[in-house]
Amino acid sequence: MILFDRGTLGPSWQTDGGKLIPAARHSRDESLLLLDCAWDPRVVLAPGAINAHTHLYSGLASLGMPPASPPPTNFLEILQRVWWRLDRVLDEASLRASARYAIAEALLSGTTTLIDHHESPSFIEGSLDVLASCAQELGIRLAVGYGATERNGGLAEAQRGLGECERFLRTNQRSFVRGLVALHASFTVSDDTIRAAGELARKHAVPLHVHVAEDQADVLDAQRRGYPGPLERLLDLGALPEGSIVAHGVHLTEAQVRRAHEAKLWLVQNPRSNEGNQVGYPRALKVSSRVALGTDGWPADMEAEAAALRRLGRSNGDPEDALTARMTTGHALASDVFAEPLGELRANAAADVVVGIPGEAPRHVVVAGRRVVVAGRLVTADLTELRARAHEAAPELWKRMESV
């Protein structure tokens, strides 16, 4: 058990089985691991940050991934020339190196929960266990599903993707790792795959996680198939049970966002990714309060993502209060996914706590009652070794990408 010792600065807390409980002032129980939370009057205890949409498989991209050649001129070319080449060359070792690196950096920046959307077409079966074992080793809370797609190998590929989701949902025993069902996006799957994904999600009573209307190409594809858009297609085919996670929504209309809200879906905005891919700004999201923040594979520094949200939101006329709310909606989303209270410091809430001075790197990070960062250092893995492996794996990946 851990004691968050606030001294005279405020109420102290302790952990009990992964939950928070109030600690008696001046408690000096020898069995408690003491975390100093009073070295400076500016120190605050805060719930860990939530990254509501990311891709651990691209965790090495910041380590010198060469630009695509020839340079992509639109979103589909970005997928084809960059991300779909990267995901095709991932194997178990490079996926592990990527996930460990991204998770370590997330914890060191105070992010304690990742909602991951995974794809590695050359290594499907067992891939979710690689991600889950990295989460377990390093101590981050993770929800993960394999994004089924038909873009490389048709229906059989999608069936393997959904099969991996189901295998993981049946076998995962880790209390702070949750399995989800996922689809890549409406435009890379058939109606049969969408229906099968919906059935699987309902069978296991879990949400579905999918990219929706990230680019106009997804909207045009759904329209060619006879639907008003990808949201309607996924809803009509029964693939979005309550609580499902819809990433992006850049090209949804206000009426579509209202429909998503009424269907109790979560929307996730990814400002830095949307800006980088030049897909536009999701103006219609302002009509829902169920909008959380994700990084879409960018490093899980949620302060940096929030700063981008503020900058882009203001220049696109989003109301200030909506932007502020969006920065914390991830806690409600994660509480929904993990079926326990995250994002509050109160008795019986999850003990996912970041201790530090606002604006500085966190001093201590605790996830589900486990110390993962102490005095600014990752204590669950050897950071030097983990970074060295990432730096070794990255250039090998870039080389393999040239051949696919």
Ligand SMILES: [Zn+2]
């Ligand atoms: Zn994404």
